[in-house]
Each structure stands twice: as structure tokens, then as C-alpha cells.
Amino acid sequence: MDEVRQIVGVELSDAEAEALAAWYATLARSVAAFPAEDLKRTEPPLRSVPGPLG
Amino acid sequence: MTDTADLCYLQIREVGPLLRDRKASPVELTDAYLARIARLDPQLNTSIRVLADQARAAARTAEQEIGRGVWRGPLHGVPIGIKDLFDVAGVPTTMGSKILRDNVPAHDATVVERLKSAGAVIVSKQNLHEFAFGITSENPHYGVVRNPWNLERVPGGSSGGTAAAVAAGLCAAGIGSDTGASIRAPASFCGAVGLKPTYGRVSRAGALPLAWSLDHAGPLARSVADCALVLQAIAGPDPGDPGSSAEPVPDFAAELDRGVAGMRLGVPREYFFDIVEPEVKRLFDAAVATLEGLGAEVVEVSLPHVEHAQVAGNVIMSSEAAAWHATWLRERPADYGPDVLQRIRGGLLLHATEYLHSQQLRALIQEDFRAAFERVQVVLSPTVPLVAPPIGHTLEPGGPLNVAPRSIANRTTVPCNLTGMPAISVPCGLSQPERLPVGLQIMGSAFAESIVLRVAAAYEAATEWHGQRPEIGSQRSEIRY
Numbered sequence: 001m002d003e004v005r006q007i008v009g010v011e012l013s014d015a016e017a018e019a020l021a022a023w024y025a026t027l028a029r030s031v032a033a034f035p036a037e038d039l040k041r042t043e044p045p046l047r048s049v050p051g052p053l054g
Numbered sequence: 055m056t057d058t059a060d061l062c063y064l065q066i067r068e069v070g071p072l073l074r075d076r077k078a079s080p081v082e083l084t085d086a087y088l089a090r091i092a093r094l095d096p097q098l099n100t101s102i103r104v105l106a107d108q109a110r111a112a113a114r115t116a117e118q119e120i121g122r123g124v125w126r127g128p129l130h131g132v133p134i135g136i137k138d139l140f141d142v143a144g145v146p147t148t149m150g151s152k153i154l155r156d157n158v159p160a161h162d163a164t165v166v167e168r169l170k171s172a173g174a175v176i177v178s179k180q181n182l183h184e185f186a187f188g189i190t191s192e193n194p195h196y197g198v199v200r201n202p203w204n205l206e207r208v209p210g211g212s213s214g215g216t217a218a219a220v221a222a223g224l225c226a227a228g229i230g231s232d233t234g235a236s237i238r239a240p241a242s243f244c245g246a247v248g249l250k251p252t253y254g255r256v257s258r259a260g261a262l263p264l265a266w267s268l269d270h271a272g273p274l275a276r277s278v279a280d281c282a283l284v285l286q287a288i289a290g291p292d293p294g295d296p297g298s299s300a301e302p303v304p305d306f307a308a309e310l311d312r313g314v315a316g317m318r319l320g321v322p323r324e325y326f327f328d329i330v331e332p333e334v335k336r337l338f339d340a341a342v343a344t345l346e347g348l349g350a351e352v353v354e355v356s357l358p359h360v361e362h363a364q365v366a367g368n369v370i371m372s373s374e375a376a377a378w379h380a381t382w383l384r385e386r387p388a389d390y391g392p393d394v395l396q397r398i399r400g401g402l403l404l405h406a407t408e409y410l411h412s413q414q415l416r417a418l419i420q421e422d423f424r425a426a427f428e429r430v431q432v433v434l435s436p437t438v439p440l441v442a443p444p445i446g447h448t449l450e451p452g453g454p455l456n457v458a459p460r461s462i463a464n465r466t467t468v469p470c471n472l473t474g475m476p477a478i479s480v481p482c483g484l485s486q487p488e489r490l491p492v493g494l495q496i497m498g499s500a501f502a503e504s505i506v507l508r509v510a511a512a513y514e515a516a517t518e519w520h521g522q523r524p525e526i527g528s529q530r531s532e533i534r535y
Contacts, residue, residue, distance in 0.1 A: 007402050009384050019396060024403040027372075030365040031408045034415055038359065044413030045420075050253040050299065050474035052424035054431075054499030 058086040062223035063523060066280040069226065070128035073120060080120070080131030084113035084175050087133045091178065091224050094526055097205060099197045100219035101178040102138045102148055109133060112175040119173070128283050130173030135225035137216045138179040139186055140271070141260040142166050149262045150182040150212075152195045152389045153382055163260025164295065165229055165271055165288045172287040177225050181215030184394045186231060186264045187375060188212055189239050189463040190448050194391035198445055201244060202524040203490055207442040210240030210463075212264075213274065217244040220274045221491075222526055227275035227284050233264045234367050234471050235438070235464035237272050238479040242437035242493025245481045245522060247510070248274045249281045250467075251289065252501045253474030255301070259294030265374035266297070268367065268471040277520055278480060278511040282306040285503065301501050309504045310511040315349030319509065320430035323354050325361045326466050330439040331454045337483035337492045338436045344516055345434075345509070355426040355433060359418040360469050366412035366419075367468035373409045376401025393449070393460075416472040423473055427499045432509050435466050437479040437493030466495060476503045480510045481519040491519075 001017040008020070061083060064072075072078035088106050095101055116131035136142060139149045141159035148154045161167075166176065181199045183191045191199035191214025199214040201207040202222040209218040213230030217240030220228050230237040232250040241248025249272045256271040263269055273284035286306050292298045321342065327335065346352050375398045376383065382390075383399060390398070426433060443452070443459040451458050470477040479493035494513065498506040514520050 004403065008399055009402075010387055020400060020403065023396065023400045027365065027369060027400070027404070028408060030362075031369060031411050034362055034366075034411055035359070035418075038418055039411055039414045042414040042417050044410050045417050046413065050255075050500040051420050052427055052473070052475075052499050054427060054502040054505070 058089060059223060061086045062090050063276070065277045066128060066132055066226050066275065066283050067277065069132065073131040074125050076120060080113040080116040080175065081110070083131065084109050084133050084177065087177055087225060094222055094224065097526065098200050098202060098218050098222055100180055100199055100215040100222070100224055102150070102181050102196050102215070103145060103179040105142070105145065105176055105178060109175050109177045116173050116175065126173035129169065129287055132174055132226045133177040134169055134174045135178045135180045135216055135219050135228035136166060136176055137182055137213050137228065137230045139182065139231060139262045140166055140229060142176060142179065145179060147262060148196070149186065150184045150193050150196060153386055159260070161260065164257035164292045166260065168288045174287070178219070180219055180228060183212035183214065184391045186212040186233060186236060187394045187397055189235055189460060191215060191240070192445060200445070201442050202526045203245060204442070204488065206444055207490065208243065208445050208448060210243035210442060212236040214240045216274050217241050217246050217248065220244070220246045220276060221524060227273055227280055229288070230272060230274050231261060232270045232272060232471065233268045234371060235467035237274060238467045238477060238493065238495060239438050239463055241274055241479040243442035243491060245491030245519070245524070246274050246276060247278055247281050247478065247480050247520065248272070249285060249478045249503070250470060250476065251285060251503055252299070252476045254297050254299030255501065255503065256288050257292035257295040257298050259292055263378055265371045267374060268371060270471065278507055278514050279307065279310055281478070282310060282507050304504055306504055306507055309508045312508055313348060314345055314509055314512040317350045317509070318430045319345060319350050319352050320355035320426055320433040321352055322360070322433060322435060323356050324358060326435040329455060329457065329462055329465065330436055331441065333485040334436045334439060334441065334492050337485070338494060341482040341494045341513060342434060345513055348512055348516055353430060355430055357419070357422040357426060359415060359422050362415050363419055363469040363472055364465045366415040367464065367472055369404055369408055369412040372397055372401035373404050419469055420473045423475060423499070431498070431505055433497045435495045435497070437467065437495040438463055439466060441485045441488065441490040441492060470497055475500055476506050478506050478510045480514055482517070483519055484522065
């Protein structure tokens with residue numbers, strides 16, 4: 001919880017810090033489930049490019 | 055034309071020629087909308103600010119111009135609503151927030167400038183989910199927007215005020231923004247037509263951002279043809295928007311009547327039907343059958359990475375939003391509503407690697423759609439997996455699926471924010487027994503708005519759903535939660 005408070009940089013209640021930590025943990029677990037081999041071969045579009053072209 | 059409700063429910067394609075031929079008056083039309091807003095908006099709360107004086111002045115100008123034979127086109131003298139995150143010079147742009155309550159821009163957003171050039175009458179700045187970051191439009195600062203089909207249901211969001219106003223006949227059309235669902239979900243919940251164009255097709259200059267790489271501006275209206283007319287007025291390159299495209303702007307109405315006979319339409323094999331209310335699935339299946347009956351061939355397509363779209367979209371959205379809000383998150387946290395504060399603050403915790411993995415996922419989903427569009431011209435899905443949930447019950451599990459509505463509301467729309475592809479929501483029926491609208495989503499390849507509009511127009515012409523009007527204030531909700 002201290003790490004969450006440090007990153008957010010403002011005073012948080014225990015409930016607020018726990019809710020944020022849980023929110024992050026859920027999302028981080030889901031990102032960790034992305035297909036690793038597919039990510040390895042893919043460059044991220046660091047500016048948005050509309051596509052695919054029809 | 056004695057019934058003002060009938061006047062206010064005319065489509066732009068119907069009222070435009072009447073205005074042009076001086077069979078209807080821009081001043082009378084604007085007064086009719088303003089009277090309807092005064093009568094119904096105390097219940098619906100679609101507007102943060104009604105621009106009555108400016109609208110009447112613009113209507114008088116339109117009437118004088120048309121009287122002199124100067125007709126600017128099909129929007130001339132037509133009242134349009136604007137989501138309150140687009141700048142209208144001299145009028146506060148609040149973005150539905152307390153923080154920006156007194157933010158008065160000096161210039162019009164490009165979309166507003168183009169609408170005014172087309173002769174449109176800007177009638178209201180419309181309510182939204184705070185900072186456009188949510189799908190309910192339960193706004194803690196400007197009040198809850200109510201769904202005209204059932205006042206105890208949310209209208210969707212974040213362009214909830216715009217969709218509710220269009221559906222209730224409080225403007226002829228509106229301009230919304232869509233970062234994960236925000237044009238299409240409220241269009242689905244309110245029984246309106248909502249088009250998220252291709253990324254870059256419509257300028258966002260003068261619109262406050264939620265997430266730069268996902269934000270789109272686009273029209274909501276009561277018919278597909280009206281969406282095409284509004285898109286025609288606002289589309290095109292703009293040096294004021296770094297994401298703007300130089301792609302030529304076609305005549306979006308040119309292919310509306312070509313039908314779908316001989317077209318091949320895709321239905322996704324994965325993800326889109328894993329979580330969907332039975333009534334939504336029933337109406338979607340009926341819509342697909344209608345399109346088949348019109349001569350289209352429907353085939354299954356595979357989009358293997360799209361199951362991760364919602365996570366990738368949420369990571370990118372929260373990260374980019376946290377970057378834009380960083381100063382206020384430190385200095386004014388008490389001025390945010392709790393749900394929005396949680397999601398924007400969450401973006402501070404996300405790691406750069408998670409943002410980049412989500413961007414990589416975005417490229418993989420584009421590849422999936424590219425492969426699909428080698429076989430089909432559009433991909434179909436329900437716009438939202440559920441009907442409009444009850445106000446105050448969107449964070450807790452409930453409904454036929456026993457899930458929190460907010461957790462699933464953007465799962466079928468956000469793929470097109472990641473890819474930048476155009477997608478439209480067109481009404482495809484009313485759920486039973488609640489009689490709440492359901493939307494059919496039609497997704498096309500980049501800059502293929504004309505194809506998307508063509509399929510939507512064919513479906514609309516074969517059904518009666520778009521002509522249905524809510525009986526505002528006459529119903530009570532049967533809350534199933």
C-alpha cells in the first residue's frame with residue numbers, strides 16, 4: 001500500500017489504496033496473459049495509424 | 055406542420071428540403087426544439103447548457119440567407135446538439151467536470167466551425183459522463199442523464215446527453231466522441247444511430263481529450279442517412295489535429311441505396327458472443343437473418359486476438375488519461391467523482407511495459423481484422439452485450455448475466471478504437487419485456503465509412519426500428535436487479 005501511496009502522491013485512505021492496488025493487479029494479470037510469442041514478433045504502433053485499409 | 059413533436063422528429067433529410075424550399079422556417083424549427091427542451095429536459099437532463107439566444111440568432115441568420123437564395127446545404131437551419139467537450143466560442147466547455155466548470159474557449163472546435171459553416175444551428179452543450187470516462191452518464195456535478203425509453207435507466211455514455219437528446223427529439227442530430235464506446239453504446243441504449251468514423255477522418259481540434267490515440271469524434275442521429283449528412287459536413291483534413299488524415303472525403307450518401315445483395319458479411323467466431331444477454335443475442339440473430347434475406351452472404355470470421363481488446367483498451371485509456379490529468383490528480387483530487395478518479399488514478403500505477411504490450415496487442419488485432427477483410431466487407435456484432443441498466447446499479451453484478459454492467463459495456467466496441475476502423479450502431483429492436491433498444495454494430499475497414507453506412511442503410515430500410523419513438527415519462531422501470 002505504501003508503494004501505491006508513493007506513486008499516486010496524495011494522501012489515500014486504506015480503502016482507496018486497496019481498491020487501487022486491486023484494480024491494478026487485475027489489469028496487470030490480464031496483460032500478463034497476452035500471447036507472449038505474438039508480442040515478440042510485433043512492433044507497437046507508437047502513433048495511431050488507422051487500419052486495416054480496405 | 056402543426057404538431058411540434060412531429061416537426062422535431064423529422065429527419066434532416068426530410069426537413070432540409072423543407073427549409074431550402076421555404077416550406078419550413080429555421081426560426082420556427084429552432085423554437086420548436088427549444089420548447090421541447092424546456093418541456094422535457096427537466097426530466098431527461100440531456101443539456102449542461104441550452105444556447106437559446108445563440109440558436110435563435112443563428113436561426114434568424116439562416117432564415118435571412120435562405121430567403122435571399124443562399125442555401126448552404128442540408129444542415130442549413132437545422133438544430134444540432136454538441137457534447138460538452140467540444141469548444142463553442144464564448145461558452146464554457148466543462149467536459150462534465152467541476153474542474154472545468156469555468157473553462158471558456160475563445161474559438162470553436164473544428165467540428166463546430168464546420169457545422170456553423172454548413173449553416174447548422176447549435177442548440178445545446180450536452181451532458182456526459184465526467185471527463186468522458188465512463189458509460190453511464192451518471193454525472194456527479196451536472197446530474198444524471200436519463201434514458202428517454204425508461205427514465206430509471208442510464209442512457210449509456212459517455213455521450214449520454216447527446217444520444218438521449220437525439221432519441222427524445224431535442225435536437226435533429228448531435229456530435230459525440232468515442233474513446234471506447236462513447237458514441238455507439240449510448241446510441242444502442244437510446245435507439246439512435248451513432249457512427250464512430252475512422253481515426254483521423256474527423257478533426258478533434260478543440261475537443262478535450264480522454265486518450266489521444268483512441269479518441270474519435272462523430273455523429274449521432276435518428277437515421278443512417280442523417281449520420282451520413284452530418285459526417286459529410288464535419289469530415290476532412292485539419293492541420294489543427296495531429297491525428298487528422300489527408301484521405302479524400304467521398305460522398306457518403308452516394309452508396310446508401312445500393313443494398314447488400316451480393317455482399318459478404320462476417321460474424322466473429324470468438325469473443326463477441328461469450329458474454330451477451332439473451333435478448334440482445336436474439337435481436338442480433340434476427341438482424342443477421344434480415345441482412346441474409348436482403349441477399350447478403352454471412353460467413354464466420356476469426357479474430358483470435360480480440361479477446362484481449364478490452365484489457366488493452368483499458369490500459370491505454372487509463373495510461374493516456376493519467377498523463378493528461380497528472381496535475382489535477384495531485385492538486386484537485388476532491389473535485390473528481392469517485393469512479394472516474396479511481397480509473398484515472400489507476401493509470402499512474404500502470405507500467406510502461408504494460409502500455410507497450412497493449413499497443414502491441416493493438417497491432418495484432420489490426421492484423422486479425424485485415425485478414426478478415428480479405429474475406430468480408432464488414433463485420434457484424436451486437437453493439438453492447440446488454441440493454442441499458444438501471445441508474446445506480448451499474449457497478450454491482452446484476453441482470454440476466456449477473457455481471458457489473460460497467461465491466462462489460464465497452465467489450466464489443468473498443469476493438470474499433472484500437473484499430474481506428476469505422477463502426478456504426480443502428481437500432482435492431484426492442485428487448486422484451488422491458489422494451490429497451492438494442493443496437494447492431496457494423497464494423498468496416500479503415501476509411502470505408504461508405505460501406506458501413508450502406509449496410510446500415512439497407513438494414514434500416516428493411517426494418518421499422520429507427521422510426522420508433524420513446525413515450526417519455528410514461529413508463530416505470532421493472533428493475534431486475
